Amino acid sequence: MTGSLRLELACTIGQVAGGVSRTLKRGRGDTLTGRVILALDKNAISKLAFQRDVVLVSGTNGKTTSTANLTAILQEYAHEGVSTSDSGANMPAGIAAALASKPRNRFAALEVDEMYLPQIFRQTKPKVVVLLNLSRDQLHRTGEVRKVSQLWHDTFATDEVSLVIDRDDPFLEYSAAQAGHVIRVSFGGRRHPDAATCPQCAAILDWSKGDYQCVCGLGAKLPDVRADKRLRGPQRNSTLIVEAARLMGAEINALEAQEITSHSPDRITDFEVKGRKIPTHLAKNPESWREALTQITQQSVILSVNARGIDGRDTSWLWDIDYSSLLGRQVICTGDRKLDVAYRLSVQGIDVALAQDFESAVAATSATEIQAIASYTAFQDLTAQALGISATQGGYA
């Protein structure tokens, strides 16, 4: 069998398998499609990406939303579909499935898990890689932030790609330090909560001038793009995405760019539970929790915390967050680790109630306006319920 025949067969069988899985309501099917493709042709990702314009998006927070935004821009520009994953599947199987959808179109915009970025970079030979941010996440799996930064540093020792980074983040500056072409977007400098020490040499970073500087020479560089200091996390990500789209060839004028940035949503989904609509923030690590907590405006708040695989199995990080925006509100905790979060809140003087599951948490309040914050698998479960498919058991998407 020739290489391309093998690939075509692999993709067809994979897509059938994914379709069957969807029909049986066993999940969205993307990951299964990809697994089958890779099982039948282990070089499928390289082949499917060959001679196409690929852009990769990675970072701790905002990958899925940013990739969706970038896809939308590229679609409008190219007047044709873009290979991408709608479900946030960002490991090799999900990426193979994404590439196999619309395999003959020009663009692919792919969200990539931090740890898989080196492999997917080598396989897809992207034109542009966007590094959104790096902060603590899933310590049991990805290890410490500086290890991810080192991995990327070793990966991007090349001139053959353009990187777009948040120049205020020392972990990203180190990641890009050996790269030939880097677009640095600055948001006016801000202290990184996890970067007390230098990603390169571990000496204490000097943050006294708003920017960082290390004795070893690593320091904030002159920015290529200066953006508004007041932008929040999701909007900062959108600013990077606009730069990436430009590098991919899509012409965006300043007004359109501003439109995209101002409309970039947080990862909020309205779930309907017992006839009540509950805007729910996805928050999976300290940084995204802090971001979500700034958005709390309602009197009643549900927090749903699990500690299954992708959530991070250690819940200690819940203690790194300041919950004072919840003081005086009605807070109901649920999820596998409701006691961990409830006890943490109680030590900060916040009154908490416990509920067995999300539905009971909703039933426990008479308030008409409720907001929720959910950890990754808790959010996935809500999504699955909303779509009428069986809930996940915490496997990687």
Next chain:
Amino acid sequence: MKLSIIRLYHDLLGTYGDQGNAEVLIHRAKARDIDVELIEIAPNQIVPRSGNIYLLGGGEDGPQVAALEMLRADGGLNYAAAGGATVFAVCAGFQIIGSSLDSVEGKISGLGLVDADTVYTNAPRSVGELVVQPTRGDLPVLTGFENHQGLTQLGPDMPALGSVLSGTGNGFNRTEGVWHGNVFGTYMHGPALARNPELADTVLQCAVGPMRPFTDSLAQELAAERRHTLTGN
């Protein structure tokens, strides 16, 4: 007396959420009407010598060595410990209060508050829930989350905090942590004192002496839920 709790180098030793140990101690001290203050010591600030409880948390390899060198140069923690102050050190913090440890630059000496040597082996990183039968102090079974590469061998006269029921702990002879005089070391995150209220009270009592009982039902429920989930008991 005012109980002063010194949280050391949160910037360097705050990666694993152990800063919650300070909040738990303060909460449980206040519940007994003990006058308590938290003093945050940032890198390069002078470490007070008259504190009552010193807390060190887990951190990454590079920052760990930076913290060790600063504490060595400062001398305040060693001075206070020699005078009987209580020390509660977790993971990377536990390793640096030992006598020696492996680092990227080879074997270096620790602060020597306890006789313990930390080695880096090729064994897979120890990551997961840790369940410990304490050896002293009428404590119930303890639980925490461990996440470390180094393994720690205690000197012959060093009492462990407990013996491992499941997980790795120190990685030698099923021991976990150390409890020597008023100095505690452990591999348990969680944070350890949030998930083990009796251990929190033991640490407090080292500094303030006997205290009246205090039952925090959420803390007890959390400890019991973890124990039950991990041991079935």
